[in-house]
Amino acid sequence: MSWISGHWLEIIRDVLDILLVGTVFYYLIVLLRGTKAIQLIKGMGVIFLVWLLSTYLKLTTLKWLMSQAFSLGLFAIIIIFQPELRRALEQLGSGRLIKPRLTNKKEMTGVSERTESLVGALTYLAKRRIGALIAIEQKTGLGEYIETGVTLESKLSQPLLIQLFIPNTPLHDGAVIIQGETIAAANCYLPLSENPLISQELGTRHRAAIGLSEVADALVLVVSEETGEISIAEHGKIERGVSTDRLTARLEMLTNVEETRGFFVGKGGRGAG
Numbered sequence: 103m104s105w106i107s108g109h110w111l112e113i114i115r116d117v118l119d120i121l122l123v124g125t126v127f128y129y130l131i132v133l134l135r136g137t138k139a140i141q142l143i144k145g146m147g148v149i150f151l152v153w154l155l156s157t158y159l160k161l162t163t164l165k166w167l168m169s170q171a172f173s174l175g176l177f178a179i180i181i182i183f184q185p186e187l188r189r190a191l192e193q194l195g196s197g198r199l200i201k202p203r204l205t206n207k208k209e210m211t212g213v214s215e216r217t218e219s220l221v222g223a224l225t226y227l228a229k230r231r232i233g234a235l236i237a238i239e240q241k242t243g244l245g246e247y248i249e250t251g252v253t254l255e256s257k258l259s260q261p262l263l264i265q266l267f268i269p270n271t272p273l274h275d276g277a278v279i280i281q282g283e284t285i286a287a288a289n290c291y292l293p294l295s296e297n298p299l300i301s302q303e304l305g306t307r308h309r310a311a312i313g314l315s316e317v318a319d320a321l322v323l324v325v326s327e328e329t330g331e332i333s334i335a336e337h338g339k340i341e342r343g344v345s346t347d348r349l350t351a352r353l354e355m356l357t358n359v360e361e362t363r364g365f366f367v368g369k370g371g372r373g374a375g
Contacts, residue, residue, distance in 0.1 A: 146172065216258055216283050217353040223263035224325055224332055225346055233327030234267040235277040235307045237292065238356065242318040244286075248279050251290030258283045267325075277310065277322075293317060297338070304340070311335035321356055323349075 153168035155161075220236070227234045237244065252273060256262060258280060266273050266288050276289040294306065295313035304312075311322035315335040322335040333342045334352060344352075 217350060217357065219258050219260040219263065220280075220323070220353055221346060221350050222260040224323060224349065226260070226264055227267055227325045228330045228332050231327050231330040232267055232269065232325065233307055234263075234323070234325040235292070235311060236263070236323040237277055237279050237290075237311075237314055238321045238323070239279065239281045239286075240319045240321065240356075242320065244279055244281075244314075244318060244320060247277075247290050247292060247314070248287040251276060251279070251287040253287050254285050256285045258285050277314075292322075295338075308333060308335070308340060312338060312340050315339070321352070 149168050149171050153165060153172065156165040156168060224234065224236075237247070262285065263278065265271070266278055266285075268274055273288040277292050278288045279286045279290055292310040293313040293316075294309045295316055297312065297316075300309060300312060305326070305328070307324050307326070311324045311333070312335050314320055314322055316338040319337075324333040324335065324340075325331070326333070331342060332344045332349060333340050334344050334349070335341075
């Protein structure tokens with residue numbers, strides 16, 4: 103009987119051990135999902151798969167290279183993504199491990215309303231040559247940029263967007279970050295692009311828009327206060343002189359992609375010009 107009791111105790115201990123490890127990995131994924139760190143982790147996964155393949159095929163040199171890359175990747179996660187790790191530890195210490203993600207996951211609804219608000223606000227600002235910088239978060243989280251600004255968590259609307267960029271108001275400088283149908287923050291700093299090929303005609307706003315699009319998959323919208331021209335920055339490139347029809351079509355296309363992949367919102371941005 104004592105042997106049976108000991109055997110069952112070991113089984114219970116093993117099951118508990120597996121559940122705890124699974125829970126830790128689950129919360130780790132929750133914390134990193136929607137951040138740039140998750141992209142590096144995916145790359146590490148590819149390296150690991152190549153390492154397994156090289157081990158199976160006995161490709162010694164390739165296996166050694168993958169081992170070195172994997173080791174360096176672990177250090178890169180710690181160094182490059184220190185802000186994400188810091189926020190994760192802060193959430194863990196404050197007991198807000200799940201709450202932040204739950205409060206920021208809003209399923210996309212009312213697509214045309216979002217597009218109408220954005221197009222209406224940008225058109226209004228462009229006609230009056232009022233500078234604006236708006237970043238729309240997609241799969242890559244913009245939490246580190248949101249932290250540089252003033253958190254709003256307000257429902258997206260045309261009047262609010264216009265008011266945020268009116269000159270000499272407290273939040274007019276910097277970028278507005280949008281998550282789904284929510285204005286997450288205003289007066290945010292975005293990273294400036296250091297691409298030497300960028301036209302000298304472009305000011306700080308445009309460089310900030312390009313800079314963010316180089317490090318994240320966000321769609322960034324810019325209104326030039328000099329020309330009243332609307333521009334779209336994406337994937338490190340900028341499209342200038344965008345018409346209202348083109349802007350509407352691009353925003354609708356973005357929303358369709360979000361709906362297709364069952365997009366849920368995360369956190370996010372600051373750039374001035």
